[in-house]
Amino acid sequence: MTGRRWGLLALGLALLGWIIGGEWVSIHAHVPENHFIDALPGLSFLLAGLVALDRRPSSRIGRLMIAYVVVSYLGNWGNLQVPAAPAIGSSIGQQLGGAILAHMALSYPTGRLRTRFERAVIGAIYGVAGLTSLVILLAFDPRAAGCAQCAWEPAPFPSKTAVLTANLVAQRAGFILVPLFLAAAWLRWRRATPAERRELAPLWAVVGVVGLVDLLGAFSSPYPDAQSFAYLIWELQNVLYVSVPIVFLWGLLSTRLARSAVGDLVIELDKPLPPGALRACLARALGDPSLEVLYARHGLDGWVDAGGQPRSAPESVSAQQARTVTTVERDGRPLAALIHDPALDPGLVQAAAAAAGMSIANERLQAEVRAQLEEVRASRQRIVEAGDAERRRVERNIHDGAQQRMATLALSLAMLRDSASRDPAMAASLDQVAAELRHAIAELRELARGIHPAILTEEGLPAAVEALADRSALPVRVLADFDERLPGPIEAIAYFVVAEALANVTKYACASGARVELSRCNGTLRVQVADDGIGGADATRGSGLRGLEDRVSAVRGSFRVENPPGGGTLVLAEIPL
Amino acid sequence: MLIVDDHPGFRAQARALLAAAGYEVVGEAADGKSAVGVARDLSPDVVLLDIQLPDISGFDVAYLVGGRPDPPAIVLISSRDASDYGRRIERSGARGFIAKAELSARTLAAVLGRTGP
Numbered sequence: 001m002t003g004r005r006w007g008l009l010a011l012g013l014a015l016l017g018w019i020i021g022g023e024w025v026s027i028h029a030h031v032p033e034n035h036f037i038d039a040l041p042g043l044s045f046l047l048a049g050l051v052a053l054d055r056r057p058s059s060r061i062g063r064l065m066i067a068y069v070v071v072s073y074l075g076n077w078g079n080l081q082v083p084a085a086p087a088i089g090s091s092i093g094q095q096l097g098g099a100i101l102a103h104m105a106l107s108y109p110t111g112r113l114r115t116r117f118e119r120a121v122i123g124a125i126y127g128v129a130g131l132t133s134l135v136i137l138l139a140f141d142p143r144a145a146g147c148a149q150c151a152w153e154p155a156p157f158p159s160k161t162a163v164l165t166a167n168l169v170a171q172r173a174g175f176i177l178v179p180l181f182l183a184a185a186w187l188r189w190r191r192a193t194p195a196e197r198r199e200l201a202p203l204w205a206v207v208g209v210v211g212l213v214d215l216l217g218a219f220s221s222p223y224p225d226a227q228s229f230a231y232l233i234w235e236l237q238n239v240l241y242v243s244v245p246i247v248f249l250w251g252l253l254s255t256r257l258a259r260s261a262v263g264d265l266v267i268e269l270d271k272p273l274p275p276g277a278l279r280a281c282l283a284r285a286l287g288d289p290s291l292e293v294l295y296a297r298h299g300l301d302g303w304v305d306a307g308g309q310p311r312s313a314p315e316s317v318s319a320q321q322a323r324t325v326t327t328v329e330r331d332g333r334p335l336a337a338l339i340h341d342p343a344l345d346p347g348l349v350q351a352a353a354a355a356a357g358m359s360i361a362n363e364r365l366q367a368e369v370r371a372q373l374e375e376v377r378a379s380r381q382r383i384v385e386a387g388d389a390e391r392r393r394v395e396r397n398i399h400d401g402a403q404q405r406m407a408t409l410a411l412s413l414a415m416l417r418d419s420a421s422r423d424p425a426m427a428a429s430l431d432q433v434a435a436e437l438r439h440a441i442a443e444l445r446e447l448a449r450g451i452h453p454a455i456l457t458e459e460g461l462p463a464a465v466e467a468l469a470d471r472s473a474l475p476v477r478v479l480a481d482f483d484e485r486l487p488g489p490i491e492a493i494a495y496f497v498v499a500e501a502l503a504n505v506t507k508y509a510c511a512s513g514a515r516v517e518l519s520r521c522n523g524t525l526r527v528q529v530a531d532d533g534i535g536g537a538d539a540t541r542g543s544g545l546r547g548l549e550d551r552v553s554a555v556r557g558s559f560r561v562e563n564p565p566g567g568g569t570l571v572l573a574e575i576p577l
Numbered sequence: 578m579l580i581v582d583d584h585p586g587f588r589a590q591a592r593a594l595l596a597a598a599g600y601e602v603v604g605e606a607a608d609g610k611s612a613v614g615v616a617r618d619l620s621p622d623v624v625l626l627d628i629q630l631p632d633i634s635g636f637d638v639a640y641l642v643g644g645r646p647d648p649p650a651i652v653l654i655s656s657r658d659a660s661d662y663g664r665r666i667e668r669s670g671a672r673g674f675i676a677k678a679e680l681s682a683r684t685l686a687a688v689l690g691r692t693g694p
Contacts, residue, residue: 399629399657403656404586404587405586407656407678408587410677411587411590411594415594445656459663467663470660
């Protein structure tokens with residue numbers, strides 16, 4: 001046993017003596033009450049106070065319980081026939097007990113008052129009790145109050161009026177202080193987080209019990225030879241008071257009960273969890289619905305959530321939102337961070353984190369993979385977008401450079417041809433050169449269009465697809481339910497889906513026509529190319545469709561090729577906008 | 578006639594070709610904004626207007642020049658094909674379009690709806 005526990009044992013024995021001694025004094029003074037029942041609340045407070053001091057040394061509730069034991073049995077010791085004892089007993093002993101109880105209730109579970117209002121209310125309660133005690137101590141004259149057997153010195157300033165006035169003032173002050181106390185308790189509840197509210201629940205039970213006891217006070221009497229009903233009420237009051245420290249103690253030690261929830265967590269985590277379910281399990285076990293779990297990315301100094309989305313560092317989150325961070329480590333490296341309600345017991349959070357260690361490690365790996373997948377997807381999208389921008393630049397360069405020069409050359413040739421009209425051989429040669437140049441210009445134009453069609457940049461998707469349809473060897477019907485511009489990369493991908501699909505229809509489908517539908521629905525661009533040909537197209541074969549599928553999926557779209565039962569081929573791409 | 582194109586080589590050839598065909602070329606401009614100023618100052622009958630200009634587009638120039646009282650006939654030119662611009666050529670208010678390599682007195686007269694200068 002540690003020195004501290006020996007100390008507690010000694011304190012316990014001393015206070016046991018204090019209680020029993022008080023009752024012994026009462027018995028000898030022939031106080032006609034049930035001494036066993038009178039001792040019960042004190043014994044209950046003493047036991048609970050000692051356990052609280054032992055198990056929750058950081059909480060001041062244990063000390064307050066002990067103080068209550070000391071103060072509330074002063075009254076019994078007041079029956080000792082020595083100077084000043086009755087005065088002290090009937091002043092401090094009767095006045096301060098209630099103030100200590102109120103202090104205990106409002107400062108529960110730490111024993112520390114938090115707000116200025118709480119301190120003011122409790123201060124006022126102590127003040128009124130202290131002043132009343134002082135007046136009684138100085139002015140109480142038991143003989144004047146009718147105590148014929150009291151054979152000791154009267155108070156320094158005996159005054160029956162002063163005592164009566166002090167008692168009256170204390171009673172009136174109660175009418176103000178009780179509502180203020182209830183208001184402070186109510187404010188406490190309003191500000192409390194869910195975890196704190198669970199902790200505060202015992203407080204309400206205690207406030208209820210004390211309230212009931214006080215209400216019953218008007219009807220009670222400790223003397224069995226008075227009315228038997230009043231004596232019964234007094235017995236009931238004492239039994240109720242026995243429950244007060246038990247409820248407090250139960251609340252203080254309830255994290256031990258919460259540990260059984262961590263036990264349930266172990267069982268729950270034994271089976272495989274869907275992604276992100278670990279957070280819900282931990283939140284349930286710890287009773288904190290707002291709990292967040294972030295995972296550390298090894299080697300990157302970054303944090304992600306279970307979905308792999310990057311998140312800011314837990315310390316900054318906790319600083320902004322007044323939350324507490326518990327870091328879970330393995331082999332000296334951070335694995336995860338639990339961001340939770342500051343009211344949660346740190347030991348309980350550590351226990352839950354330890355119980356969920358394997359699951360946390362697993363989910364961290366999954367989150368890491370998701371984060372990497374997300375990065376690959378983003379880089380793929382950037383590559384496709386950069387490719388489109390490059391195609392646009394190449395087309396522009398062809399237009400500004402080679403196409404311009406060839407057009408100028410064509411004009412020069414035309415002039416040369418005009419001046420050579422008198423030389424038929426030369427004219428024929430120049431005509432041949434001009435025809436070659438026209439072919440070259442047409443081929444270059446087609447090449448530039450294939451790289452990136454200017455009409456797509458100029459006029460947008462529906463117009464570019466219309467132009468594509470106009471140039472197609474087959475009749476193509478275009479239906480578009482929108483006219484506005486879409487983001488450049490999306491327009492380019494959709495355009496090339498239609499271009500490739502129509503090229504395939506012309507080459508392989510033996511179709512008599514095709515139909516292109518462009519529609520926007522719920523933030524998605526839907527591109528559909530259908531023909532009435534022989535079908536049989538397969539996206540897994542042929543580099544053209546495969547390349548399209550890659551480009552569409554790079555922007556998180558879906559692409560598929562279907563061969564409907566009625567014949568023909570359907571190419572369908574859905575691209576999120 | 579006013580020739581608007583950002584390539585000096587093309588402007589020179591076009592000027593020579595059209596002058597030989599009897600057109601009087603009164604001015605040249607290398608970008609859209611100066612084209613609008615020159616068109617206002619010289620009041621040409623015809624503006625040969627490249628669509629792809631370094632500052633504003635030929636469509637914008639056509640809109641600005643065409644909005645003036647007694648506007649000139651605007652003929653759009655480009656080294657691209659008319660189909661590369663969709664309906665924008667129709668909507669521009671220009672008299673017509675000629676691919677640059679096809680530019681000649683004959684194609685110009687066809688667009689302007691007359692037999693010669």
